Amino acid sequence: MNHTLSIDPTYLALTLLLTVVTGIVLTRLYSKLRWNRQVKERVKEALSPALSQTLGPSDQKLLKERVQVSSAIAIKAPAFISDLVAMSGLGMDASEFTGLVLISACLSLLGANYFEAPLWLTLLLPLAIIALPIIILKIKAQAVRRKFQEQLPDAIDLMVSVLRSGHSLPQAVKSIASDCPAPLSIEFAHIDQRMNLGLTLSEALVFVQQRYKLTELDLIGRAVAIQAEVGGSLAELLDKTNVTLRGRLKLKRQIGVLTTQSRLTGFIVGLLPIFLATALEVLSPGYLNPLFTNETGKLLLILAIGLQFLGMFLMKKMTEVKA
Helix, strand or coil: CCCCCCHHHHHHHHHHHHHHHHHHHHHHHHHHHHHHHHHHHHHHHCCCCHHHHHHHHHHHHHHHHHHHHHHHHHHCCCHHHHHHHHEEEEEEEEHHHHHHHHHHHHHHHHHHHHHCCCCCHHHHHHHHHHHHHHHHHHHHHHHHHHHHHHHHHHHHHHHHHHHCCCCHHHHHHHHHHHCCCHHHHHHHHHHHHHCCCCHHHHHHHHHHHHHCCCCCHHHHHHHHHHHHHHHHCCCHHHHHHHHHHHHHHHHHHHHHHHCCCHHHHHHHHHHHHHHHHHHHHHCCCCCHHHHHHHHHHHHHHHHHHHHHHHHHHHHHHHHHHHH
16 A cells, blocks of 8 residues: 655745755854854954053054954844844844844744644744844843933043043043943943054944944043043033033933823723723633634734734834933
8 A cells, every 4th residue: 555745845845945044044153153252352362451552553553443344244233233232231242143033033934834824823923033032132222221321420420530530531431341330331341442442532432322322422422522622621521511411311300200191001002902802702702703713804903913013102102202
């Protein structure tokens, strides 16, 4: 008795495609991990104060260019992913995060197809697996950004005190890196490393500003750049700038208190459909079944979920006020 094994050609082609894609991603991820490890070791050696002091200006400029080129080669993830990973402090670089997300999405697509899930679920699942880590990462990065913004005025006060006591600007930056809590201490440690390569404080602040996108950092960088051009007391200039920073932070807190009711209203309105659907299912079991069994019902359910997220997004934007 002959038994023939029938395999769906579409499933076979998709399986082969996902296997190839997963293999390519794993191979590139492994090679990038090795390359990143070598780059980090070389950069760590290059950024050490003992080595940077022995280099002339031309050597420091060449070293900065080599480090920038090496970093550009080692990290191929999108710029916003790199910024989010750097701010959130995941313990991995952007290439590792991107590779893990892509592999998870490929495996989910393969698993949904293997278990013969509906087409809409097969397409939606990988998108959700890609979007969910990015959303969580963004929420965590925003929390780090707020914490950095709140710590910044105290760090500037410390810098002003160190400068008034007669120490140099690099020593003031080192004091912030060693005495202030994270995440501000981590960023100023990076600033100190870049200053060891020959960058000025205003130039080193540009890298942090590009990642955190804080107006306060831009004000500090401009103040330092103006003082370097026209001279004067940097401590006095930073002290006056810090008054503006504290005023902005106070205004932002006041705005947060005033918009609490609006944000709470948006949160309740966003959860209301979920409560209503749960109540209908409890009071009348099976009432919502057409949304899951009927093709038109499925389409309406997806549309409703999309409109729900759109409404929550719009409510959030309406209650946001930039100080």
